Amino acid sequence: MRPVNRQKLDGLTTRRWRQRLLSWYDRNRRDLPWRQDRDPYRVWISEIMLQQTRVSAVLEHYRRFLRRFPTVQKLAAAREPAVLAAWSGLGYYRRARMMHAAAKVIVKQHGGRFPGGIVELRSLPGVGRYTAAAISSIAFDAPAAVVDGNVERVLGRVFGPGLAGESFWQTAEALLSHKRPGDFNQAMMELGATVCLPRQPRCSTCPVFGLCATRGHLEQPKKVIHQKQRDICYALDHRNSSVFLVQRPKHSSLMPGMWELPEIPATNRSSPASFTLRHSITVTDYTVRVMRGPAPVLNQGRWVARKNILMLPLTGLTRKILRQAHVI
Numbered sequence: 001m002r003p004v005n006r007q008k009l010d011g012l013t014t015r016r017w018r019q020r021l022l023s024w025y026d027r028n029r030r031d032l033p034w035r036q037d038r039d040p041y042r043v044w045i046s047e048i049m050l051q052q053t054r055v056s057a058v059l060e061h062y063r064r065f066l067r068r069f070p071t072v073q074k075l076a077a078a079r080e081p082a083v084l085a086a087w088s089g090l091g092y093y094r095r096a097r098m099m100h101a102a103a104k105v106i107v108k109q110h111g112g113r114f115p116g117g118i119v120e121l122r123s124l125p126g127v128g129r130y131t132a133a134a135i136s137s138i139a140f141d142a143p144a145a146v147v148d149g150n151v152e153r154v155l156g157r158v159f160g161p162g163l164a165g166e167s168f169w170q171t172a173e174a175l176l177s178h179k180r181p182g183d184f185n186q187a188m189m190e191l192g193a194t195v196c197l198p199r200q201p202r203c204s205t206c207p208v209f210g211l212c213a214t215r216g217h218l219e220q221p222k223k224v225i226h227q228k229q230r231d232i233c234y235a236l237d238h239r240n241s242s243v244f245l246v247q248r249p250k251h252s253s254l255m256p257g258m259w260e261l262p263e264i265p266a267t268n269r270s271s272p273a274s275f276t277l278r279h280s281i282t283v284t285d286y287t288v289r290v291m292r293g294p295a296p297v298l299n300q301g302r303w304v305a306r307k308n309i310l311m312l313p314l315t316g317l318t319r320k321i322l323r324q325a326h327v328i
């Protein structure tokens, strides 16, 4: 069978594509908790969590978040620190703040009913083209194709070099199954996540092998990311079942309002650390030294009882340190 040509995507080819992809998906789809029903609230939460985060890292957070906020009404009524605390560990906290703001809009302007149209969805805080198409197709069967990193990779390999920007979206729209748009979109993303892998695509098991122009022989442009290295040091003052924590400034560009251990200035770093760990945030790799002992005298900050620590929105690094120190 000949590989498909994007300029000549005819009816027979698109039918073949849909049929192969969907029957493969029906047999191979992963059993993920957000696939158990098509509740738009649950679909939305999963889509926001999965942005820039792996499925394996999202699973436990997704369950915990939904236990805490089972409905859009509960989320809208929550205070922001409680939402951030439930989000803690997923990073990119702006997503949680936007979600909280969007929940309020849904309750106030849509009477608590999740809108299904692309235009209304895109007017919600934090909902862009991809997320609106994902929610409307998965939860409402709307014929809207999605393009994320996985779909781009699959289409880029199937059609060969030449696709870019808007043409990814046009091609995904042309291939989309209008009978099962939600399943089709999830199948495209699933194919990229489990078969058409970034480094070594598993072409021998691929349902669209016969339609693919490159079949694993396309060099992916290598992204060169220059990681910065940084040393950082924190005081872990743990007394009488409480820990001393400080809150980041409300207007900080990074993790505003989140709670963390007090940082120790460079001049206090000569004594050996109680323990060391590594942590990465976007393009910076941190070597983190943790000193057990008295916290520096600070104007802000407070003692937090161990049993209440997880109710605060902690930075991911603070959570990691407190886990390693067996405080939480």
Ligand code: SF4
Pocket (backbone or CB within 6 Å): 154, 157, 158, 195, 196, 197, 201, 202, 203, 206, 207, 208, 209, 212, 213, 214, 215, 216, 217
């Ligand atoms: S044949 Fe290989 S390169 Fe082509 S879509 Fe399938 S896994 Fe990707």
